[in-house]
Amino acid sequence: MRKALRYLKPYWLSVLAVIALIFGQVQCELALPDYMSGIVTYGIQYGGITDTVPAALRLSTYEHMELFLSPENRTVLSDAYEQKPVGTSPEYPLNQSEPIYVLRNQTDPRQEALQKSFLITGMLENPEILKASGFSSSEQFYAAAADNPMLAEQIKAAAEEKTGQYTDDNLLGAVRILMKQEYAALGVNTERMQNRYILNEGMVMLLITLVGSLCAVGSSFLASRTATGACRTMRSDVFRRVESFSSEEFSRFSTASLITRTTNDIQQVQMVMTMLLRIVLFAPFMGLTSLFKVMRYGDMVWILSWVLLAIVILLLAAFVTTMPKFRIIQKLVDRLNLVIREQLSGILVIRAFINEETEEKRFDEANRDITRINIFVNRALATIMPAMTFLMSFISVLIIWFGSRQIDLGTMQIGDMMAFLQYAMHVLMSFMFIAMIFIMIPRSSVSARRIFEVLETEPAIVDPDQPETLPEGNQPIVFHDVSFRYPKAEEYVLKHISFEAKPGETVAFIGSTGSGKSTLVNLIPRFFDVTEGRITFGDIDIRSLKQKDLRERIGYIPQKAVLFSGTVESNLRYADENADEDRIRNALEVSQAAEFVDRMPNGIQEPIAQGGTNVSGGQKQRLSIARALTRNAQVYIFDDTFSALDYATDARLRSALDQMIQKTKSTVLIVAQRISTIRGADRIIVLDKGEITGMGTHDELMKTCSVYQEIAYSQLSQEELA
Numbered sequence: 001m002r003k004a005l006r007y008l009k010p011y012w013l014s015v016l017a018v019i020a021l022i023f024g025q026v027q028c029e030l031a032l033p034d035y036m037s038g039i040v041t042y043g044i045q046y047g048g049i050t051d052t053v054p055a056a057l058r059l060s061t062y063e064h065m066e067l068f069l070s071p072e073n074r075t076v077l078s079d080a081y082e083q084k085p086v087g088t089s090p091e092y093p094l095n096q097s098e099p100i101y102v103l104r105n106q107t108d109p110r111q112e113a114l115q116k117s118f119l120i121t122g123m124l125e126n127p128e129i130l131k132a133s134g135f136s137s138s139e140q141f142y143a144a145a146a147d148n149p150m151l152a153e154q155i156k157a158a159a160e161e162k163t164g165q166y167t168d169d170n171l172l173g174a175v176r177i178l179m180k181q182e183y184a185a186l187g188v189n190t191e192r193m194q195n196r197y198i199l200n201e202g203m204v205m206l207l208i209t210l211v212g213s214l215c216a217v218g219s220s221f222l223a224s225r226t227a228t229g230a231c232r233t234m235r236s237d238v239f240r241r242v243e244s245f246s247s248e249e250f251s252r253f254s255t256a257s258l259i260t261r262t263t264n265d266i267q268q269v270q271m272v273m274t275m276l277l278r279i280v281l282f283a284p285f286m287g288l289t290s291l292f293k294v295m296r297y298g299d300m301v302w303i304l305s306w307v308l309l310a311i312v313i314l315l316l317a318a319f320v321t322t323m324p325k326f327r328i329i330q331k332l333v334d335r336l337n338l339v340i341r342e343q344l345s346g347i348l349v350i351r352a353f354i355n356e357e358t359e360e361k362r363f364d365e366a367n368r369d370i371t372r373i374n375i376f377v378n379r380a381l382a383t384i385m386p387a388m389t390f391l392m393s394f395i396s397v398l399i400i401w402f403g404s405r406q407i408d409l410g411t412m413q414i415g416d417m418m419a420f421l422q423y424a425m426h427v428l429m430s431f432m433f434i435a436m437i438f439i440m441i442p443r444s445s446v447s448a449r450r451i452f453e454v455l456e457t458e459p460a461i462v463d464p465d466q467p468e469t470l471p472e473g474n475q476p477i478v479f480h481d482v483s484f485r486y487p488k489a490e491e492y493v494l495k496h497i498s499f500e501a502k503p504g505e506t507v508a509f510i511g512s513t514g515s516g517k518s519t520l521v522n523l524i525p526r527f528f529d530v531t532e533g534r535i536t537f538g539d540i541d542i543r544s545l546k547q548k549d550l551r552e553r554i555g556y557i558p559q560k561a562v563l564f565s566g567t568v569e570s571n572l573r574y575a576d577e578n579a580d581e582d583r584i585r586n587a588l589e590v591s592q593a594a595e596f597v598d599r600m601p602n603g604i605q606e607p608i609a610q611g612g613t614n615v616s617g618g619q620k621q622r623l624s625i626a627r628a629l630t631r632n633a634q635v636y637i638f639d640d641t642f643s644a645l646d647y648a649t650d651a652r653l654r655s656a657l658d659q660m661i662q663k664t665k666s667t668v669l670i671v672a673q674r675i676s677t678i679r680g681a682d683r684i685i686v687l688d689k690g691e692i693t694g695m696g697t698h699d700e701l702m703k704t705c706s707v708y709q710e711i712a713y714s715q716l717s718q719e720e721l722a
């Protein structure tokens with residue numbers, strides 16, 4: 001997986017942007033619980049009041065407060081407040097009719113004394129408290145206090161005893177509730193004040209949410225784009241590597257597995273990469289910051305740690321049970337692919353031999369295996385969700401249970417408890433995300449390993465470090481004592497082959513099935529490299545040439561014609577994109593494809609289905625020849641290309657080809673089964689079990705080579721032979 005992450009390198013800028021956006025998102029999301037706590041505590045409980053001392057006082061309140069202040073604290077009061085004459089402070093309607101006191105600054109550090117004296121004056125407005133002290137109204141009390149200074153001291157001491165148990169929060173809470181009464185008495189619309197506070201905070205929350213969502217959307221977008229981009233590069237790398245593979249590597253991996261690796265496996269990696277980019281950064285950010293915020297509520301953190309432990313155990317269990325299965329799943333996908341591919345490409349044979357049932361069974365088996373294991377894995381993972389939900393609800397209950405007790409004791413605010421609840425959820429969620437990654441990473445590293453197996457396989461056939469350049473013009477091809485054995489095979493398929501094919505010459509190969517004809521001609525474009533000996537092209541060993549330079553000069557027609565989906569023209573241009581109309585026309589004429597292409601409704605624009613299934617075998621063969629002829633090649637290799645043609649077409653094709661060769665002086669190598677096809681060749685090479693048993697013209701071989709004679713007698717009538 002680490003190697004796969006290297007593909008992110010070109011996208012480092014996007015990755016950085018994702019990180020920044022995620023950081024923003026986390027910040028936004030974590031700011032919300034604090035705001036919510038504010039709304040609950042200040043907005044709802046304290047009527048939207050955030051001040052710590054009253055912003056304004058009635059004259060009477062000011063005077064009453066003085067009563068409960070020590071002489072030095074009285075100066076604090078007079079420093080803090082300024083008297084406003086009638087009509088100068090329109091925000092307090094009472095000022096229309098009488099002077100009031102307005103706070104100079106909110107940040108005086110000596111506020112505590114003011115808060116306490118304000119609290120006492122406020123409490124003395126409460127009839128029950130008055131009654132308990134033996135007064136029926138506050139006027140009566142203040143009148144008595146004016147006569148007896150000790151009375152104020154007594155009340156102050158009693159109040160201090162009571163408020164001494166208060167926490168700072170509680171004291172402030174009480175002060176704020178009284179403040180609301182004071183503001184109301186000053187004529188302020190306290191309800192509007194509260195609404196304004198809640199609305200303001202709400203708007204800020206909305207804005208933060210909006211920014212957070214934008215960050216989330218942006219980071220998701222960038223993360224997906226980055227991951228898809230990285231995986232696109234990876235896919236094309238895999239594809240390019242696979243293209244460079246020789247048959248040896250293909251048989252090592254199997255085509256089905258190569259397809260799975262390029263599609264499904266890369267998909268897995270891509271999915272995890274997106275998740276990684278999003279979550280791997282998001283979750284720890286979120287988790288740690290929330291944890292940090294949660295630490296403020298020291299008393300209740302233990303709840304969280306127990307639940308976290310439970311989660312870790314739960315996820316570990318899920319991990320251990322599902323992990324080994326992921327490896328198996330990818331293998332099974334390979335097998336399913338193999339079975340499907342084989343069955344779809346062999347569907348006609350399956351039908352012809354009425355083997356649908358066996359094949360269905362084979363498919364069912366592969367299908368069932370993969371289904372079973374997927375169900376198991378999904379069940380295991382599915383249990384995680386309800387368990388997590390349970391744990392979350394459980395922790396909510398715990399927090400509310402213990403939180404409400406603390407609220408009762410006055411050590412916690414309701415809003416704080418709610419914020420704690422939310423932060424705790426964030427911590428849990430991030431833990432879950434991290435755990436999910438731990439489950440996903442091993443799964444995708446199975447895939448990543450499979451991808452890099454392909455990427456790190458060096459193809460057997462490579463270009464030399466310092467390639468030589470082919471001289472211009474037609475060059476001879478010479479086999480120097482070539483022997484060849486397929487990789488991993490024991491037996492040599494070709495033994496001591498030596499011959500020369502000069503420009504303008506036609507060299508033909510004939511021999512029984514399996515004698516090594518295809519193998520021999522496949523050595524020329526370097527589909528395989530010789531095991532011993534060497535092949536030279538214009539006196540240069542073909543292994544010292546670039547594959548491209550070599551293959552550019554070869555027009556190859558494989559034994560099994562392959563066409564690509566597209567049109568007739570696109571298939572011909574496959575040999576040479578820039579071929580002009582004349583070349584294409586000429587290629588069609590020579591290959592005898594023109595007669596049926598012209599009869600097609602769309603001519604050379606006639607669509608060709610995938611694999612060329614909408615033309616006949618012989619037509620496909622002729623188009624395959626036309627394709628090779630479209631290239632202005634110096635060497636044409638026909639691997640048994642004429643056997644799908646009827647005798648007449650075969651003859652016409654060869655004479656047209658001869659004429660063309662006369663002009664271009666190309667070298668032609670023909671593998672054939674029929675003597676008639678190669679009778680006119682300059683040189684015929686007879687292969688038997690990988691060895692040359694005869695070489696020469698038709699007439700020479702008829703005299704000297706018994707293998708050739710046998711083939712000839714079995715095919716030609718006496719008159720033809722004569």
Ligand SMILES: Nc1ncnc2c1ncn2[C@@H]1O[C@H](COP(=O)(O)OP(=O)(O)OP(=O)(O)O)[C@@H](O)[C@H]1O
Pocket residue numbers: 247486489493511512513514515516517518519520559640
């Ligand atoms: N990819 C391969 N791996 C291993 N052995 C192979 C491979 N391809 C062919 N062979 C073996 O090499 C031998 C020669 O095969 P080749 O295809 O060259 O025969 P051929 O002369 O072209 O036969 P045909 O006339 O049927 O086309 C055969 O015995 C075959 O089993």
Ligand SMILES: [Mg+2]
Pocket residue numbers: 517518519559640
């Ligand atoms: Mg062959």
